[in-house]
Amino acid sequence: MSDAAIALPSLRARIQKLISTGVAAIVIPVLAIVTALLLAGAVLVVTKINPIEAYLALLEGAFGTRDAVVITLIKTTPFVFVSLGLAIAFRGGLFNIGAEGQLFVGSILAVFVGYSVSLPAAIHLPLALLAGAVGGAAWAFIPGYLKARTGAHEVITTIMTNFIALRIISWLIAPGGPMRASALNPVSETKPVLETARLPLLIPETRLHAGVLLVAVANDLRI
Numbered sequence: 246m247s248d249a250a251i252a253l254p255s256l257r258a259r260i261q262k263l264i265s266t267g268v269a270a271i272v273i274p275v276l277a278i279v280t281a282l283l284l285a286g287a288v289l290v291v292t293k294i295n296p297i298e299a300y301l302a303l304l305e306g307a308f309g310t311r312d313a314v315v316i317t318l319i320k321t322t323p324f325v326f327v328s329l330g331l332a333i334a335f336r337g338g339l340f341n342i343g344a345e346g347q348l349f350v351g352s353i354l355a356v357f358v359g360y361s362v363s364l365p366a367a368i369h370l371p372l373a374l375l376a377g378a379v380g381g382a383a384w385a386f387i388p389g390y391l392k393a394r395t396g397a398h399e400v401i402t403t404i405m406t407n408f409i410a411l412r413i414i415s416w417l418i419a420p421g422g423p424m425r426a427s428a429l430n431p432v433s434e435t436k437p438v439l440e441t442a443r444l445p446l447l448i449p450e451t452r453l454h455a456g457v458l459l460v461a462v463a464n465d466l467r468i
Contacts (some may be wrong), residue, residue, distance in 0.1 A: 315453045322456045323348060329463055330381065334399075343388060343403030346410030349383030353414055357424065359438035366441040373442040384410060 279435035286296035307317045327344045334341035357379030364372065416434045417424040426436050444454035 286402075312451070315448070315451045318457050319381070319452055319454070320443065322460050324447050325460045327408075330385075336386075339392070340400050341385065341388075341403055342400050343385060346407035347381040347384045349410040349414050350384040351377040351379075353417060353424070353435075355440055356379030356435045359442035360436045363439065364441060367441065369441040370444065373438070 257436060261442040282300070284447065286300075288301055289296040308314050327348050330347070331341050331344055355373045358376040359369075359373045362369070362372075380382070384406060385403075385406065388399050389404055391402050392399050416422055418435055420428050424435045426432075426434050444459075445455050447453045447455060
């Protein structure tokens, strides 16, 4: 038996041991980030842009000031929630490409509950959060049902539901739409959510809200 044939099972055993010890949970994301930076850097070099300057500008824009860090955390929070939801499907061997549509539907239901009913904050806020979770789950149920009943591939159906969700929201907040704040407002936005349905701020005079803490708890629980 050749040395290569002997080394291959040994290498596999080492990889399995690495994964079982949890080191892969750190190594794999780091390798993914490094690979992405190298590939993006190669594209920047081809387009005659200094990748070092570009990455420094990226870091400064994301973490250069307190406001930049706050905005980064705010923008990241919903994506982390979505990724935790996607992990459930991926663990089951399904390719859920419908995260965008599920996020849209969940957010629009949360906003609707947030402005359409008047309740104490202790009830209103959890109810709005629950509405968002139920909305996203209900939208994901559609391709799941089609997969179970007809065998329709989840990649195709989830991509299709993304576009449907986008069109629904575009109609809801379009001029004259039922959820638009004002027909006179040139910005397409929903009616404002009541204070009783808003997450409390962690730092006064910033937009940093308690959603960051909810993400940390959800990630720790692997929800």
